[in-house]
Each structure stands twice: as structure tokens, then as C-alpha cells.
Amino acid sequence: MALLTVENLTKIFTVGKDEDLIAVNNVSFTLERGETLGLVGESGSGKTTVGRCVLRLIEPTEGRIALGNQEISELDPAGLRALRARMQLVFQDPFGSLNPRLTVYQTVDEPLALHGVGRADRRPRVGAMLERVGLSTDVFNYYPADLTASEQQRVGIARALVTEPEFVVLDEPTSMLDPSARAEILDLLKAIQSETETAYIFISHDLTSVAKISHRIAIMYLGHIVEHAPTDIIMESQRHPYSRALLSAVLFPDPHRRPDPYVIEGEIPTAINPKPECPLYGRCPIREDACREAVPPLVEVEAVHYSACRRWDDVAASMADARGAA
Amino acid sequence: MVWLRIMRTLRALPKWQLAVLVMFFGWIFLTIFGPYLAPFPTEVAEPTTRLLPPSGTYPFGTDENGIDIFSRVLAAPRTDVVIGVVATALSVVIGTPLGVIVALYESRGGAGSTAFAETFMRLLEVIQSFPVFVFAMVLVAVFGGSVTNIIIAIAFVNTPVFVRIVRSDVLSLVQRPFAEAARAVGNREVRIGFRHVLPNALPTVIVQVSVTVGFAILLTAGLSFVGAGVKPPTPELGAMIASGAKYLEIGQWWAAFFPGIALGLIVFSFGIFGEIMTQVMEPRAVRRETDRRREHALETGGDEPEVPDAPTVTLSHMSEPVLAVEHLGVAAVDSRQALLSEIHLALEAGHSMGIVGESGSGKSVLVKALLQLLPPELAVTSGSVRYLDHDLLTMNKGAMRAMRTTQIAAILPNAKSQLNPLTSVGDMLRSALQAHEKISAKQAEVRSIQLLEMVGIVDPAQRLSAFPHELSGGMAQRVCLAMALMYRPKLLIADEPTAGLDVTIQRQVLDLTRTLAEDAGTARLLITGDLGIAAHYCDTVAVMQAGRIVEIDETERLFDTPRHPYTQHLLDCVRV
Ligand SMILES: Nc1ncnc2c1ncn2[C@@H]1O[C@H](COP(=O)(O)OP(=O)(O)OP(=O)(O)O)[C@@H](O)[C@H]1O
Ligand code: SF4
Ligand SMILES: [Mg+2]
Numbered sequence: 001m002a003l004l005t006v007e008n009l010t011k012i013f014t015v016g017k018d019e020d021l022i023a024v025n026n027v028s029f030t031l032e033r034g035e036t037l038g039l040v041g042e043s044g045s046g047k048t049t050v051g052r053c054v055l056r057l058i059e060p061t062e063g064r065i066a067l068g069n070q071e072i073s074e075l076d077p078a079g080l081r082a083l084r085a086r087m088q089l090v091f092q093d094p095f096g097s098l099n100p101r102l103t104v105y106q107t108v109d110e111p112l113a114l115h116g117v118g119r120a121d122r123r124p125r126v127g128a129m130l131e132r133v134g135l136s137t138d139v140f141n142y143y144p145a146d147l148t149a150s151e152q153q154r155v156g157i158a159r160a161l162v163t164e165p166e167f168v169v170l171d172e173p174t175s176m177l178d179p180s181a182r183a184e185i186l187d188l189l190k191a192i193q194s195e196t197e198t199a200y201i202f203i204s205h206d207l208t209s210v211a212k213i214s215h216r217i218a219i220m221y222l223g224h225i226v227e228h229a230p231t232d233i234i235m236e237s238q239r240h241p242y243s244r245a246l247l248s249a250v251l252f253p254d255p256h257r258r259p260d261p262y263v264i265e266g267e268i269p270t271a272i273n274p275k276p277e278c279p280l281y282g283r284c285p286i287r288e289d290a291c292r293e294a295v296p297p298l299v300e301v302e303a304v305h306y307s308a309c310r311r312w313d314d315v316a317a318s319m320a321d322a323r324g325a326a
Numbered sequence: 327m328v329w330l331r332i333m334r335t336l337r338a339l340p341k342w343q344l345a346v347l348v349m350f351f352g353w354i355f356l357t358i359f360g361p362y363l364a365p366f367p368t369e370v371a372e373p374t375t376r377l378l379p380p381s382g383t384y385p386f387g388t389d390e391n392g393i394d395i396f397s398r399v400l401a402a403p404r405t406d407v408v409i410g411v412v413a414t415a416l417s418v419v420i421g422t423p424l425g426v427i428v429a430l431y432e433s434r435g436g437a438g439s440t441a442f443a444e445t446f447m448r449l450l451e452v453i454q455s456f457p458v459f460v461f462a463m464v465l466v467a468v469f470g471g472s473v474t475n476i477i478i479a480i481a482f483v484n485t486p487v488f489v490r491i492v493r494s495d496v497l498s499l500v501q502r503p504f505a506e507a508a509r510a511v512g513n514r515e516v517r518i519g520f521r522h523v524l525p526n527a528l529p530t531v532i533v534q535v536s537v538t539v540g541f542a543i544l545l546t547a548g549l550s551f552v553g554a555g556v557k558p559p560t561p562e563l564g565a566m567i568a569s570g571a572k573y574l575e576i577g578q579w580w581a582a583f584f585p586g587i588a589l590g591l592i593v594f595s596f597g598i599f600g601e602i603m604t605q606v607m608e609p610r611a612v613r614r615e616t617d618r619r620r621e622h623a624l625e626t627g628g629d630e631p632e633v634p635d636a637p638t639v640t641l642s643h644m645s646e647p648v649l650a651v652e653h654l655g656v657a658a659v660d661s662r663q664a665l666l667s668e669i670h671l672a673l674e675a676g677h678s679m680g681i682v683g684e685s686g687s688g689k690s691v692l693v694k695a696l697l698q699l700l701p702p703e704l705a706v707t708s709g710s711v712r713y714l715d716h717d718l719l720t721m722n723k724g725a726m727r728a729m730r731t732t733q734i735a736a737i738l739p740n741a742k743s744q745l746n747p748l749t750s751v752g753d754m755l756r757s758a759l760q761a762h763e764k765i766s767a768k769q770a771e772v773r774s775i776q777l778l779e780m781v782g783i784v785d786p787a788q789r790l791s792a793f794p795h796e797l798s799g800g801m802a803q804r805v806c807l808a809m810a811l812m813y814r815p816k817l818l819i820a821d822e823p824t825a826g827l828d829v830t831i832q833r834q835v836l837d838l839t840r841t842l843a844e845d846a847g848t849a850r851l852l853i854t855g856d857l858g859i860a861a862h863y864c865d866t867v868a869v870m871q872a873g874r875i876v877e878i879d880e881t882e883r884l885f886d887t888p889r890h891p892y893t894q895h896l897l898d899c900v901r902v
Contacts, residue, residue, distance in 0.1 A: 042828035057510060084512035097503040101525045111511040159511065178684040178855065183899035205828060208858070208900070249833040251858030253900045255882045259862060263833065266784075267798055 001068065002030035003199050004054070004167055009063035011049050021272045023049040025223035025279075025295075027063075031167060034197035038214030038231065040207055040246070042268060045220040047203045051169040054201070055087055056080055067166065085115040088160035092172035094152035098144040104130065105140040108158045115163055129162045130155075133188060150181035154188070161192065167199040174209055186213050207250045211235055219243045222271055222279040225298055229305040239307035239315055242280050260322065278310070286311050335606045343598060350595040356400055357407040361561075364397035369559040377578050387580035390569055391559070395581060399588050401561040407592065409477055409556075410543035414535055416481035417488050422531060424485075425492025426519045432493075433500050434515070447493075450486040458483045459548060466554045476555055480542045491534055495527035529604040536600020540593035547589055563589045647672040648817050648849040649696075653709035656688075656695050656873075665691050665704065666873045671851075675816065678843070678850035680864030680881070682857055682896070688873040689853045693821045696851075697736055698726050713817065732762060735810035735848075739822035742802040745794040751778070751805055752790030758809055777808040782838055800831035807839060814846035821853040836863050857900050861885055869893045 011024040024046045031037050039047045053060040056072055065072040067087060075083060091097035098107060108129055112122045130140065133154040144152055153173060160168050170189070174182040190213055193200065204210045210217060211231055218228040219242070227240040238244040241264065248260035266283045277292035278284065284291065291310055298308045309315060336344070361368065372392035380387045386395035432443035465479035499505060500523055508522045509515075547564025549555030556562040558569070563585045570581030654669035666688050673679050683689050694700045696711055698718065711718040713734060718726070730736065738744060746754065755774035759765060765773070771790070778786035781804040794802060803823065810818060823839065824832040840863060843850050852864055860867045861881060868878040869892065877890040888894045 042830065055510060057506060081512045081514065084510065089507070089510040091503050091507060093503050097507045099504045099508070099522050099526070102522075110508075110513075114512045156507075159507070163511075179857070179896060179899040180684065207829070245830055249829040251829075251833075251856070251862050253857035253861050253885070253897065255861040255885050259833070264830065267800060267831065 003033045003068065004031040005066045006030070006054060007064040009050065009053055009065065010061050011053050011058070012061045015272065019272050022223050022274055023271060024053060027225050029218060029225065029228065031199045031201065033199055034193060036193065036200040036202050036214045038210035038217040039201060039203045039220060040205065040210050040217055041220030042205055044268060044271070046223040047220055048171055051089070051171050051201060051203055055089055055169055085111070085163040086166050088163070088165040088168045090156050090160045090168060090170045090173045092175055094149050094156060094176060095144055097156055098152060100144055103141050103143055104135065104155050107155055108162050111159060111163050125162065129158045132192070133158045149177055150184060153177065153185055157188070161198065164196065165198060167201065169201045169203065171203045175204065175206060182209065189213060207247065208252065219246060222268065222274065224279050224295070224308065226308045227306065228298065233305055237316065237319060239301055239305060239312040240309040241284055241286060241315055244315060244319065286314055332606050335602070339602065343602060346595050346598040347602060349591065350599045353403055353407060353592050353595060356403045360403055361401040364400045366394035366397040368393060368397045368401045368561045377573065377581065380580055386584040389566070389581045390573070395584050398561040398566060399584055402563045402566065402585065402588070403592065405556055405560060405562040406543045406546050409473060409480070409546045410539045413477045413480035413542045414484065414539045416477065417484035417538065418531065418535060421485040421488025422492050425489040426496050426524055428489065429493045429496035429500065430515055430519045433497060450489055454486045459545065462545060462549060463552065463554045466549060473556065476546060476549060480545050484538050484542065487534060487538060488531065491530055492527055495530050496523050499523045499526050529607050532603050532607065533600045536596050540596045543593060648675050648714060649673040649851065650712040651709070654695065654711060655706065655708040656691055656700065656704055657707045659703050659705050664873060666695065669709065669875055671868065673849045673851060675849050676844065676847045678852055678864045680860035680867040681851065681853045681870060682855065682860050682867060683870030685855065687870040689870055690821055693819055693853055696819060697730065731758070732813045733815050734817045734819065735815040737806050737810050737818070737820040737823045739825045741806040742794055742797065742799060745802060745805065747794050750790065751792050755809065758812065762813070777812060780842065781808045782834070799827050800835060803827060803835050807835070811842050811846065815848055818843055818848050819851045822855070857896065869896065
């Protein structure tokens with residue numbers, strides 16, 4: 001059985017005068033022990049909302065979420081609080097996510113205290129955790145403002161991991177860091193995963209970071225997962241026009257790796273009261289009338305490779321052509 | 327730790343605030359010991375010495391009962407300050423938790439809790455909208471003028487103030503990520519409110535406390551002044567002013583004057599004390615050793631003795647450069663910290679150069695130095711910046727400004743925030759065009775539409791009426807590009823032009839910039855922290871570290887065979 005199961009998750013925000021903003025639209029995925037799922041998409045595609053719903057920091061409108069055989073979606077507040085030791089969150093903003101008035105030690109000590117670990121048992125665990133994320137004993141009594149961004153993020157990671165959770169949602173944990181700090185944090189997260197078998201949902205719009213850490217990648221557009229496959233497969237061959245455009249736009253730091261000239265014109269439309277059609281319909285270069293009849297489902301088009309494009313085989317063919325031409 | 331923080335704050339205070347602080351503790355001292363220090367009895371009438379002017383024996387003179395005013399001023403703070411402080415403390419103790427609870431209830435959402443919070447706040451408004459003074463008078467009139475009743479009356483009228491400020495602070499703080507983090511680790515809502523959020527709201531509460539104490543003291547004095555407060559002969563400043571005021575007209579000024587001054591100084595020193603306290607409470611106050619070391623590194627231009635000299639590569643047959651920078655150095659005016667040193671650059675017409683480096687390496691300082699936009703606290707200390715035949719460092723401001731729009735264009739990060747929020751896109755473009763050319767509004771509009779078309783904005787005629795907040799980040803960046811490239815400048819300086827944009831939009835903007843610039847033969851200096859952008863959009867790349875260029879080379883060669891260890895390190899960090 002999968003560690004985490006998410007089925008048909010939908011989150012609708014009511015905005016303005018009773019308009020429905022469908023931030024997450026019928027999303028399903030699973031996560032295994034020790035595995036990382038990368039959740040990629042542009043701003044507003046619903047990544048953060050998925051992460052928050054899975055942890056029930058916001059209430060999903062619909063859908064089932066289960067951690068092992070524990071139904072997260074049905075827990076009452078007390079049960080949910082108890083379960084928080086097993087599922088955690090790391091934030092994008094390293095400084096903003098730390099209470100400015102708690103020291104490094106107090107910040108990492110609190111989750112253990114809340115989950116009933118006695119004072120005597122906490123001390124060595126907090127110390128070991130802080131050392132594991134690479135913080136030396138002399139910073140234990142510092143306040144967040146006294147740390148560098150990289151150190152602040154390490155504190156955030158220590159706080160999330162100290163209760164030894166089974167899975168952690170990492171919401172853009174490296175996007176506010178400089179390249180070298182980013183690399184350090186990614187390496188740290190990977191090393192910890194290989195020791196503890198913690199599963200991650202790694203949310204980011206930066207495909208190069210996601211590719212470094214994820215086993216599988218799901219690409220989101222306008223609240224939908226439009227494509228989903230193991231990392232090496234999806235980085236090589238996309239089966240959805242949006243994923244192809246997204247990957248083409250990635251600028252790898254290598255002048256010889258020329259970006260694919262494939263682009264999708266225009267900008268992401270609003271998620272308010274969307275029509276029941278393919279979310280890319282308005283911008284898709286290969287759309288056809290049938291694409292507006294219903295939202296195309298995510299189906300396994302090749303082995304372990306899921307796409308929600310009705311014309312995925314045309315995408316495959318045109319990619320092969322482009323490669324042949326190059 | 328706390329003491330360290332206090333000492334630091336004190337040392338940083340301006341002299342006059344220190345003086346006020348000393349005075350504040352003076353009043354506290356008098357509150358405790360004042361009555362014992364009085365040279366004369368403070369409550370016993372002495373008919374033989376009525377209303378004597380200030381003299382050696384009676385420095386402040388005597389009052390209508392013949393009592394030494396100096397002695398009474400020494401003794402009075404006991405009454406006024408104690409009433410003010412106790413009443414304020416009571417308002418804080420009641421108001422603060424109420425504020426937290428209302429805010430928590432409100433932020434939970436849902437119709438019921440919103441309605442409750444609204445009703446509650448209305449009620450507070452009603453209490454507050456009563457004239458405070460009259461209200462306190464009525465309370466005292468009904469329940470009698472004992473000190474306890476005065477305290478209760480003053481506390482009652484001040485409690486809503488604390489409920490309100492705590493509520494509004496907590497409402498905004500619970501939105502912050504650290505409050506969500508507290509929820510994510512398993513805190514109850516109430517604990518989030520009191521343990522995590524409230525301490526961060528305390529600075530505001532403390533400022534309010536000091537204001538309220540001052541106000542409460544004034545209120546005490548005021549009530550006594552109208553006879554509804556502390557009864558004579560207890561030494562109390564308000565009552566003293568009231569009894570003295572009668573004699574002002576006939577020239578016996580001292581009886582009201584000295585208590586009045588004392589009252590003013592007490593209120594003032596409490597206010598300043600609150601301000602100083604918030605500085606002490608600021609958790610940022612203690613700076614860490616490594617931070618100072620890092621600053622020091624910047625100051626001395628980097629402490630990397632083990633690093634070899636910057637490999638300077640002669641770039642192939644440079645023709646007449648558009649931009650030539652030599653030996654450029656920039657430092658802070660007061661501390662003389664060097665922020666840039668020995669910067670050499672040369673950029674040919676139609677070429678693009680990337681400047682990469684981590685945040686704090688001095689990239690943006692360089693841009694500002696080139697454009698003569700350095701803030702007053704920074705100054706160029708050495709070197710030259712030449713644009714064609716012009717020396718940009720010595721050029722006067724007016725000429726520089728003219729140059730900046732027509733020949734040297736700049737795009738700064740976060741375009742949206744730089745567009746005037748109150749001007750429509752059309753007006754912005756039109757006034758920019760009309761500032762440089764004698765053209766009619768009609769012609770300017772036609773040109774504006776062409777410009778928007780040029781940067782790929784769909785429906786340009788309609789977009790003219792849009793205001794910046796109605797544009798997406800990508801569109802705002804395009805508008806900036808249209809403004810920058812309006813006159814086919816010879817040089818474009820772009821500082822992080824796509825920071826914060828999504829990858830697909832970033833790609834569109836970068837491609838467009840390149841196409842337009844190549845068309846116009848514009849040389850580009852592209853400042854970025856993203857090595858991917860440098861790899862694909864620049865002909866040469868310069869790597870900056872701690873205010874120096876450590877390596878500069880043609881793009882492919884720099885990525886294939888980096889020579890400086892820092893370049894190697896940067897590349898290692900981003901390689902997939
Ligand atoms: N509390 C809220 N109320 C209303 N709308 C919301 C709320 N939170 C998110 N949304 C909307 O839901 C959609 C998805 O937002 P979300 O933050 O999940 O996107 P994201 O993929 O994480 O984007 P980013 O990369 O910018 O973080 C957006 O249209 C957003 O405006
Ligand atoms: S389903 Fe149709 S509209 Fe949607 S991406 Fe595929 S081809 Fe385009
Ligand atoms: Mg997000």
C-alpha cells in the first residue's frame with residue numbers, strides 16, 4: 001500500500017461576488033516511502049494549494065487523502081493535531097516562516113514538546129537534529145534574524161524533521177536562496193531522505209531543482225495535473241504540449257544545450273469559473289474541437305507515463321521530428 | 327543576552343533620548359521615595375506663609391495653604407504615576423487577551439465568528455466614542471471619588487484601545503508564514519495566538535502602554551482638576567494646578583506653573599521611554615559575529631587570500647567599445663567600506679555581456695554606479711566609466727538624464743513597482759515620447775500603439791488605458807521594455823529583468839529583448855543571478871564575487887573551462 005494516497009482532490013475558493021476559483025481540480029496521486037514527487041507548474045497553478053490541502057492546513061472541498069490506512073480527510077481537529085507529528089511542511093520564505101522571537105533551539109524543540117516528548121528526551125534529539133542539518137552548537141541560542149538565509153532554511157528543515165515524519169511537503173524550499181545555498185539544501189534533503197526514508201512532495205517552479213531531487217514529476221496547469229511520469233522520462237520526452245513548452249523554456253546553465261524553440265503564446269488564464277474543457281484549450285497550438293467537449297482525463301499513455309492530452313501521440317511525433325531536424 | 331541587547335540599544339541612542347531616559351527613572355525614583363524627600367510637610371496648612379513667591383527656602387514658592395510647592399511636587403508623582411500605571415496595567419491585562427481571542431475567532435472565518443467579532447468591535451466603538459473624560463467623571467460621580475474608583479474608571483475607558491490594537495496586529499500576524507508553521511507542527515489555535523503571535527505584537531502594545539500611561543496621568547490630573555478625582559490635601563498635580571490656576575490672573579503664577587511643568591515632563595518621559603523599550607525588544611538588535619565578519623569581508627573587498635588573481639582574458643579583437651569601465655571602485659561614504667574594487671569591463675556595439683554572482687556580490691551597486699544612480703551614502707572612489715566619447719562619471723546630472731532615455735536605457739528588477747501606479751500605460755508612453763520629441767498627442771498615441779505592438783502586447787490600443795496594477799508581471803515587463811527601447815538606445819543595462827517571472831514568460835521577454843536589441847544594434851549589459859540566462863543570452867560573461875570581477879570570458883569558454891575556483895564552484899552548484 002502506498003504511504004500517501006490522494007484521490008480526486010479539489011479545492012474551490014469563493015472569490016468576489018460568489019465566484020468559484022477552482023485552485024485545484026480533481027487531482028490524484030500516490031507517494032511511496034522514501035520517494036520524492038516533484039510538483040511543478042507556473043505561479044497560480046495550484047501547487048501550494050495541493051500541499052496545504054494534503055496536510056489539511058486548508059480544508060479540501062472534495063477528495064480523499066490517506067496516510068497509510070489513516071484517513072486524513074476524515075480526522076477531527078484533535079486527531080489531526082496528533083497526526084501532525086507524522087506529516088510536516090517546509091516553507092518557501094526561510095525567515096518569514098520562523099517565529100522571530102524564538103531561538104533556534106526553541107523552534108526545533110517545540111514540535112517534540114507538543115507531541116508529548118519529555119524534556120529530558122528532547123534535549124539530545126533537538127541537538128542531534130540541528131547537527132544533522134549542519135548547524136553548530138553555537139547558533140542554538142540565536143534568533144532567526146541573526147542567521148543567514150541558508151541557516152534559516154536549515155532551521156525550518158530541522159523543525160519539520162525532528163518528529164521523524166513519514167512525509168514532508170517542501171513548498172519551494174530553495175527558491176529564495178542563492179545557487180550555492182540552493183545546492184547545499186538540496187544535497188542535505190537528499191542525504192536525509194536516504195537515511196530516514198522520509199517521503200517528500202517537492203513543490204517548485206524551478207525544473208532544474210525539481211529534476212535533481214525528484215523520482216517522479218507531476219506537471220500542473222490551472223489546477224490540473226496535465227502530465228505525470230518518472231523524472232528521467234518526463235525530462236526527455238513530454239506527452240503534453242504544455243509540459244513541452246515548460247521544459248523548452250528551462251535555461252540549463254550550459255551554452256551547448258540550446259533551448260528547444262517550442263513556445264506556447266499568451267499567458268495563463270484565470271481559474272475563476274473555468275469551462276469544462278481542456279485547460280490549455282485557449283492557447284494550445286494543436287487543439288481541435290473535441291478538446292472543448294470535456295476535461296481530458298489523465299491516462300497512462302505509455303508505460304508509467306500519464307498525460308491529459310488527447311493528442312499526446314502528435315506531441316510525441318512532433319518532438320521526434322524536431323529532434324531529427326536538430 | 328537581554329543585558330547585551332539593552333546595552334547595545336542604549337549605546338545607539340541619541341543623547342537627548344538618554345537624557346529623557348534619566349529623567350524617566352528620576353520620576354520613578356520620586357514615585358517611590360518622593361514623599362520621604364520633601365523638606366517640608368506636604369499636607370499641613372501653614373497660614374503664615376500663604377502664596378510666597380519662589381525663594382531660597384521655597385524654591386517653587388508656596389500655595390494658597392502656605393505649603394511648600396517644591397515638597398508637594400516631589401510627593402505628587404506617588405499619586406499620579408501610581409494611578410496612571412495601575413489603571414493602564416489593568417487595561418492591558420484585560421484588553422490584550424480579549425484582543426487575541428477576538429482576532430483568533432475572527433480569523434477562523436465562517437459567518438458566525440465574523441458576526442460575533444463585528445458586534446464586539448461595534449460595542450468597543452460605542453464605549454470609545456463616549457467623551458472619555460465625561461465618562462470617567464460620571465463613573466466617579468456615581469461610585470464616589472476613591473482612588474480605586476478613579477483607577478477603575480480610567481482602566482475601563484482605556485481597555486478598548488488595547489483590544490483594538492492587539493486584535494488588528496494579531497489579525498495580520500496570523501497570516502504570516504510562521505503562524506502557519508506553528509499550526510503545521512501541531513499547535514492549538516489558542517497557543518498559536520498567545521505563544522507565537524502575541525509576543526510579536528508586544529512592541530506595538532508597549533508603545534501604546536507608554537502613551538496610555540501618559541494619558542491616564544493626564545486624566546487623573548484632569549479629574550482632580552475638576553474636583554472629581556483625588557481630594558485635597560493629598561499632593562496631586564491636577565488638583566495643585568487647579569488650586570493654583572485661580573491665582574494666575576493676579577500674577578501669582580508659580581502655584582500652577584511648577585506642577586504644570588512637572589506634569590508635562592512626566593507624560594513626555596513616559597512616551598519616550600516606550601519608544602526606547604520597543605527598540606530593546608526588537609529581536610534583531612543582537613547581531614551575530616559571522617555577520618560582522620561577512621560585512622568586514624565586503625569592506626576589505628573579500629578575504630580570499632588563497633584565491634589566485636583574476637584570470638584576465640583578452641577578448642578577441644575588440645572594436646571601439648560602447649561602454650568601457652576601468653579601475654572602477656565604489657565605497658560607502660562614512661565607513662569607507664569598499665563595495666566594488668578594480669572593475670574592468672568593455673562592451674562592443676551589438677554585443678551582450680552577462681554579469682553573474684550571488685546576492686550581495688555588488689551587481690546592483692555596479693549598475694547604479696554606471697547610471698549615476700548611487701544613493702548618497704555611496705560614492706565612486708576610483709576609475710572611469712566611458713560611454714563612446716563621454717565620461718559618465720563627470721557628466722552633469724541633466725546631461726546624464728537626457729542620455730539615460732535616448733542612448734542608455736535601463737531596465738531595473740520588479741518592473742511593476744517602478745511604473746507609476748496612478749498613470750495609465752498610454753499616458754506613460756505618451757509623456758515619455760513628448761518629453762523628447764515635438765509631436766502631437768495624436769501622433770504620440772499612434773507611436774505608443776506601435777511600441778506596444780513591438781513588445782508583443784495583444785490588443786495594444788485597448789491596453790493604453792490599463793493601469794500598472796491591471797498588468798501581469800510579464801506584461802509590465804514588456805511595457806518597461808517598450809519604454810527602454812523607444813529610441814533604439816546604443817546601450818541597454820538590464821538588472822535582473824525577469825526576476826519573479828515564470829519560466830515561459832521569462833523566455834518570451836528575454837527572446838524579445840534579444841531580437842529588438844539586435845535589430846537596433848544595442849549593446850546589452852545583463853545582470854543576473856541565473857547562470858542559465860547568462861549561458862543562453864550573453865556573448866561574454868563576467869563573474870563577480872565580493873565586489874570584484876574574478877573571471878571574465880567568452881560564454882562558451884567560461885562554462886567549458888572555468889579558471890577561477892569561484893566560477894567552478896558556482897557552476898558545480900547549478901549543474902544538473
Ligand atoms: N486563500 C485563497 N483565497 C482565494 N484564492 C486563493 C487562495 N489561495 C490561493 N488562491 C488561488 O488559487 C490558485 C492557486 O494558488 P497556489 O498558491 O496554490 O498556486 P501556486 O502554484 O502555489 O503558485 P506560486 O508558484 O505562485 O506559489 C491561484 O489562482 C490563487 O490566486
Ligand atoms: S487536449 Fe487538445 S487542447 Fe488540450 S492540450 Fe491536448 S490537443 Fe491541446
Ligand atoms: Mg506556491
